[in-house]
Amino acid sequence: MLPTAKRIPRGQGLAPALLQRAATLELDWDLRQKSRFPATDSAGRELGVFLPRGTLLRGGDVLVAEDGSLIRVLAAPQPVLRISCCPSHATPLDLARAAYHLGNRHVPVELQADHLKIEPDHVLADMLRAMHLIVQEQNLPFEPEGGAYATEHGGAAHPAHAHAHGEHPGPAQEHRHA
Structure with missing residues (x-):
């Protein structure tokens, strides 16, 4: 069993070519809420997922196995x-x-x-x-919202804002998203 204990939210910072070559792991919502479970990736490898308690896996997240290989998480239908x-x-x-x-x-x-x-x-x-x-x-596939106090948005990826949350542009300022 290949231990997997690191999560990269939405594969941030990884080259698209690496993500395309990564094995996949299709999981339903119930399993993506667990922090420890066995699984089999698309390459047929037996994985042991060991994440910090309370970690939620989202479709698009990437797991890093102990051997350095990448596994892209897919939200299963x-x-x-x-x-x-x-x-x-x-x-x-x-x-x-x-x-x-x-x-x-x-x-x-x-x-x-x-x-x-x-x-x-x-x-x-x-x-x-x-x-x-x-x-x-x-x-x-099911990607429920993470809640108001979640550190990441559920569902679709949220683009970076040109302003900090809680700061609202004044009448003379333009409100733009990056």
């Missing part, structure tokens, strides 16, 4: 509920309202511009349908 607005009865505000209610129940939620994703739950599905939202059972 898994059963999810995809929640979107009904074009006849709902508005984007209804989707925001659904995100609020799910968060109030501490449900892991993946936020996208036009839909939400959660793990399957028939009670929540009924609640969401009652809110005039479309709820579809699908098999998709």
